[in-house]
Amino acid sequence: MSSEAVAVRERRRGSHRLRLFAHQLRGEQRVFWRSREAALFIFLFPLLLFVLLGSVYSGKIYGVPASQALLAGLIGYGCANTAFAGLAIQLVIRRENAILKRLRATPLPAATYVAALLTSTLIVFVLQVVALFLLGRALYGTPFPSAPGSLAGAIVVGTAMFAALGVATASMIRSAEGSSAIVNFILLPMAFLSGAFGPTLHYPAFLRAIGDVLPLKYFINLVNAVYLHGETIWSKPEDLAVIAAWGVAGLLVAVFRFRWEPREG
């Protein structure tokens, strides 16, 4: 075969892959928004918490208006909720219901499927961030981000890290029934200890020490730096390093333990 023919075939395959990706992404979005439980729990819950906490806290947190600090914290919670908890629960359900196994018998490439699922998750979270900013502006007069590029970078980094942890966690959960309980057992304490729902200064030292190990705290640090203090994400290399380390750890577990088939049968 001539090199031209090979190039043509490669281009055709590339555009076919792209078409499959777009098709699956549309499908994932439809599946997500059609499921009332997912849309409520994953998309609306952080907005609801923002309204609740915003009406409880007033004055300043860490030297900035409380509503702004809460907005940054809830971006952190929303990221973990969407990319970690939401993705983990969905993947366990899909695996145990043999939806993943079923897909493996179709020509949809595994990489295209995973890319579409992760992109769909990112879209949901970006829409949630936009909704948080609009809500904050309307209710508490919080400003829009001054460095949207850096905030977008932080969102992508955080989503990638939590998605890796979500896939890793899904690979360690055995049954669909227990998945929601297990994931929330991790998520909610992590959010409290990482300051997603308000300052942790008055927490006992050992609780803060636990929070210091968990990844959400470092993602919130990053969002704080970018949103509250107008810095770039590169101003926080140590936070980025911790996030990257958790992301790589999650990715390794995900790659080695991921299964397409139900645990039983």
Add this chain to the structure above:
Amino acid sequence: MPAISVSGLRKSYGHLEAVRGVDFEIEEGEVFGLLGPNGAGKTTTVEILEGYRDRDAGEVSVLGNDPQRPGPDFRERIGVVLQQSQLWPNLTVRETHALFAGYYEHPRSVDEVIELVGLAEKRDARVKTLSGGQKRRLDLGVALVGDPELVFLDEPTTGFDPAARRAAWEMIRSLRSLGKTVLLTTHYLDEAEQLADRVAVLREGLIVRVGTPRELTTSELEVEIRYHRDGEEIVVRTTEPTRVLYELTTDAVARGAELDRLEVRRPTLEDVYLALTEEEAE
């Protein structure tokens, strides 16, 4: 070239030898039934052919592919109905078909497939509102939407009520008229008898018999002849029913007597199957 050829296939899970040296061939356009009790190795065999599991030993060719290292178009050409699987509860029947159709380069028309599996009335219903039988038809529709040459059906009617089974049988027959090759596993004898051109009976990881349903029932077992004499039932089992009947009737005619409640019974596939799968137990 046969659509599927398997020789010397083996697969173990730990110490359990699920498949212990299986050979068979399936011709293009044939409906082939793998029949056997639970745990006989049916699903393991099928999942090796579908590419889900790696074999321990043996040669396997499916549409010219080794399913362990399939060519790029292998999955374009097969359709799979798993024993148990669910689809998106909140998509409609039509959306589900369209989602799967998008995975294939040359899909069939979505509406045609929905019609074919008898879900036209449920086109816009959400999957979660379908009955068990309707969900199974959706599984079949989704397996057919890519217009496969070869369709795997793993226990397609397990758990169906009789009416739903009849409907499923009609659909499977329509696959044959579309020219598809079908590999069907079942533990229902009547299903194999009704649908399959040829049947392989699997027991403990080995094929104990292959043939058309008719071949299996004509060659194997003795015919049973029953009649009553002096109020007592007499049963004769023989592989030469013509000769035995001739002797019995000649004798009766000579005596001027009637063979009371005479009955000649040919073994059903069920008798053959039970004999084959229970030999071990005796």
